[in-house]
Amino acid sequence: MILFSCRRVVQLTSKELDARLRLTELVCAGGHRLLCGQCRLYRQQLHAIEAAIREYLREAPGRGDERLPDDAKARIRDLLKEGSA
Amino acid sequence: MPEPSAEPSAVDCQAWLDRHGDYLYRYALRTVRRAEAAEDLVQETLLAAWRGRAKFAGRSSVRSWLTAILKRKVIDWLRATVRERERTSEVGADKVEDAAFAKSDKWRAKSKPTEWETDGPDSDATRAEFWEVVRSCSGKLPPRLRDVFVLRHLEEAEAAEICQAVDITPSNLWVMLHRARLRMWRCLTRNWYGTDPSEPKAGGV
Numbered sequence: 001m002i003l004f005s006c007r008r009v010v011q012l013t014s015k016e017l018d019a020r021l022r023l024t025e026l027v028c029a030g031g032h033r034l035l036c037g038q039c040r041l042y043r044q045q046l047h048a049i050e051a052a053i054r055e056y057l058r059e060a061p062g063r064g065d066e067r068l069p070d071d072a073k074a075r076i077r078d079l080l081k082e083g084s085a
Numbered sequence: 086m087p088e089p090s091a092e093p094s095a096v097d098c099q100a101w102l103d104r105h106g107d108y109l110y111r112y113a114l115r116t117v118r119r120a121e122a123a124e125d126l127v128q129e130t131l132l133a134a135w136r137g138r139a140k141f142a143g144r145s146s147v148r149s150w151l152t153a154i155l156k157r158k159v160i161d162w163l164r165a166t167v168r169e170r171e172r173t174s175e176v177g178a179d180k181v182e183d184a185a186f187a188k189s190d191k192w193r194a195k196s197k198p199t200e201w202e203t204d205g206p207d208s209d210a211t212r213a214e215f216w217e218v219v220r221s222c223s224g225k226l227p228p229r230l231r232d233v234f235v236l237r238h239l240e241e242a243e244a245a246e247i248c249q250a251v252d253i254t255p256s257n258l259w260v261m262l263h264r265a266r267l268r269m270w271r272c273l274t275r276n277w278y279g280t281d282p283s284e285p286k287a288g289g290v
Contacts, residue, residue: 053223072127
């Protein structure tokens, strides 16, 4: 569909999140999306996911119930003692 | 009465470990996904914080300050890991991408994007569930893609700067990020946004 395939447009949908597309890439991908509802939807959904992942990495990594193992705590405590001695 | 000291004492540093050690460990574990490396990163963070305690102006909370130090250490760790791995790896074909597209390079019927049935989380409770799904999906990425993906999203740097730091070409970076995103899209669509009832909810990436 219009010069670029769905596969190529999906690749460019990711690339545009990291780099400025070349003019031909921009025009051909945009033209493809005008006629291809799936690639249009993929772009919309990928942008939503991208925003969610950024929020996750900002808000959520410290949540959960894993605990620093006791032996690691003891080792770090000793190192801090040494460092402050 | 002694004057309050601007610098944390050794006792304060022990308190950092007690109060924030588990949090820092979880942060490191969620981003590097290797327990031993996560322990080392927490250790390096607390030692760096102790050495740099004079610079802590108290403008942010101790936890935010420690997390910022840890984040920098995680980024350095990911950069080193990606650099080392990519020296000997090549970007070849990708099964997940091949499965999504037909020979004509159009979407396969089974893989086509469809309207999501639900939006993102709308309350704290569903947010926690959503984060769990995001964590699970990112955990299922192949380590090679995951490290690059997390690095890209943690780094507030241009992609070109990341390429330079980890010594890979922009093309390789874009291919890896595209493959990681395609997997995340598929996994989150199946396991959260729920648009494909024919697929099992517990499907992998």
